[in-house]
Amino acid sequence: MSHAPQIRIPATYMRGGTSKGVFFRLEDLPERARVPGPARDALLMRVIGSPDPYGKHTDGMGGATSSTSKCVIIGKSSVPDHDVDYLYGQVSIDKAFVDWSGNCGNLSTAVGPLAIAAGIIDPARIPQDGICTVRIWQANIGKTIVAHVPITGGQVQETGDFELDGVTFPAAEIQLEFLNPSDDGEGGSMFPTGNLVDDLEVPGVGTFKATMITAGIPTIFLDAAELGYTGTELQGAINDDPKALARFEAIRAHGALRMGLIENLDQIATRQHSPKVAFVAPAQDYVSSSGKRIAAGEIDLHARALSMGKLHHAMMGTAAVAIGTAASIPGTLVNRAAGGGEREAVRFGHPSGTLRVGAQARMDDGQWTVTKAIMSRSARVLMEGWVRVPGDSF
Structure with a gap:
């Protein structure tokens, strides 16, 4: 009896704000998962460990909560005047389903640092010490996020004294600007009913x-x-x-x-x-x-x-x-x-x-x-390398 071997896919496990998830570069995904569809969804569900009727994600990278059952795909931006495309998938815990309908504001914090570390940002734009501004295209909702990422010694600064309630340890502060966030393209206006209440x-x-x-x-x-x-x-x-x-x-x-x-x-x-x-x-x-x-x-x-x-x-x-x-x-x-x-x-x-x-x-x-809406969060790489999934799981 033959058994499908596991395959390994380059990935980075990151915390962003009060969430964490598995991040992939689009080019690193298996070819059939580089486009939207059942294969991509199946792959991400298997990475996270869903659907899990036990609600534990024991056989995956997920944490069995809405804050930890997440995946992100990034790549060099296809949109003018932007640096990186960012696509977010919320993976259901107990159902075979990936929701692509919105953004994760917390994981948005991790996109800028990863884009810098992954070589997506032109090295000439990265200061030796200071702030690197990264323009992010949020592909789920078609909106721009600007991340102001601290740089020390030419590298992303991850440690610091910025405290964020909901996160145990301090880290470096990253300021996010959500530009023109008032219409996600579906409701047609900030108040879709036309009323404040x-x-x-x-x-x-x-x-x-x-x-x-x-x-x-x-x-x-x-x-x-x-x-x-x-x-x-x-x-x-x-x-x-x-x-x-x-x-x-x-x-x-x-x-x-x-x-x-x-x-x-x-x-x-x-x-x-x-x-x-x-x-x-x-x-x-x-x-x-x-x-x-x-x-x-x-x-x-x-x-x-x-x-x-x-x-x-x-x-x-x-x-x-x-x-x-x-x-x-x-x-x-x-x-x-x-x-x-x-x-x-x-x-x-x-x-x-x-x-x-x-x-x-x-x-x-x-x-x-x-x-514009503005807030400060923090992000940190937790692990980097490869994630493994059975080759016949997607």
Whole structure:
């Protein structure tokens, strides 16, 4: 009886922000996986270890959470005035499915450093010491991200004293600019319903005030109190409550329908990555998941967001862009939770701590637009070499 040998594929395992994933250069993938389709999806699922009915990813590189079941493909940019193309795949844990519908704001942080280290950036542009600016084309949503990567001794600086809540150890700070993030090309405008706040009716569940926005990633913002929450909840309060998770998924499905992201409710099953659902509340004292006490005076508001059906342990980078954008627009639920008024930055509390994000929004011809959202994260190579998969698995 013959057995297919394992093949090995050059790969880099990286942390970016509060996520981590397996990164590939497009040219290093097996030929049949260099183009979108079943072969590519099957390969990435086997790399991660999905689908896994045990929910552990024991036989793969994934971490069995939405923050760690991710793959990235990069290559020299095909778009003028950009350095690197970046394609992101969110791999389902227990289903045979890779969601390509959105971006990962956290892993976006790792793209610039890897592009430099992989030789994609012209060496003449890399200073001996200073900052290297990398223009990233986010291919999933057709948007530009500018990464400002610190360089020391001609190499990417990875260590430093920048602390990011949700990440145990400090590292070097990388500033990200998400340019014109307010329309992902699907909703047609920042507020696809035309309203800053809607009454979102969810049959059998209830009717909720909702701000539905496409900025960073399509997001449905809800009022924590209307849901019966304080806004200071940690993961266990939501993820250990199957009824709560089912309620949030029903809200997500009906919100996606109202936003024009799906044509019927059945399609939500093939769109797990977006839209996100989040709930917000005014600032108040709380204790983060690490046991750190955070005073109400240290933050502007609370925000909690779900990713792939579970409450996130910190905050997705793309959802942070949505939070910063919505907070800058008077009248949204996020802006109200932050105390109202005009603002260009907010610091919000999440389960792991706090995060500051800035956004520059303006009104043009009666429509709100955002030109830029800015936040700082960090990234680090965890392992590099080859990942192995059975040769007949894709």
